[in-house]
Amino acid sequence: MSSRLSPEDRFRIQVAAHGVVALMASSVPGALTSPRAGIAAAKAMSTATGLTGEVLAEKPPRLPFKGSVAEIAKTVLPALTRSVRILDRVQDGEGENFRRTMRMIAESAGNANTGAPTPAEAEMLRKIEDALRTTAS
Template sequence: MSKQLSDPDKYTIQVAAHGVVALMASSTPGTFTAPKAGIAAAKAMSTATGLTGEILAEKPPKLPFDGSVAKTAEIVLPALTESVKILDRAQAGEGDNFRRTMQIVAESATKANKAGPNPAESEMLRKIEDALRAPAL
């Protein structure tokens, strides 16, 4: 049984998910590899199922990213932690579904680079995974 989510809750989840795509693409250097990483991550996000998939299929309002990786991370990483909490409250197991989906999204971006993840991608992946596992405040 799922609980109806408020628009602000949905927006937090959308910011978190789209932010993972933005962060992973930003941590991939190169004129051609960064867009490929972003496309791979976005395609992975489009395969989300359950309540997570329903929310991510909706077109979000304007996202608060300005292009700065540091500022984007300041918004996205706490939103990831909060999203797991929101989804856990809404429906049993949905926080885990979101967590797995975001890990797949992030890992898909790293696989777009045929040479394997570079140190910046690996570090961003670690930060995302830490945020997904962190206890919500």
């Protein structure tokens, strides 16, 4: 199934997914809040199924996350949009599976600290949702 994905496609999907974790963990920095969000998101990522789950189960290559949240978002948000398009092209329904998985990862991180997203986390959730929705019919 995954052989239909090029190494570049697989890398883009990894960047998108791990980027969601990085963005959500960075939305509310702190000695405890950021790690909790990252752990919650990583646990959610481990439940991914289908082709999305297969790609996310691989050890990620060195990911290009450096700098501010804004700089990370410049890489991750377009990668989310492109990943949905790639997965839609490769397998029917897989783009929607990826969207649901990314939403679950982001929401898990957003709820990790207080049970509800902070305003900063809620705004990042909105930006992630916008990037995922861009390709929706």
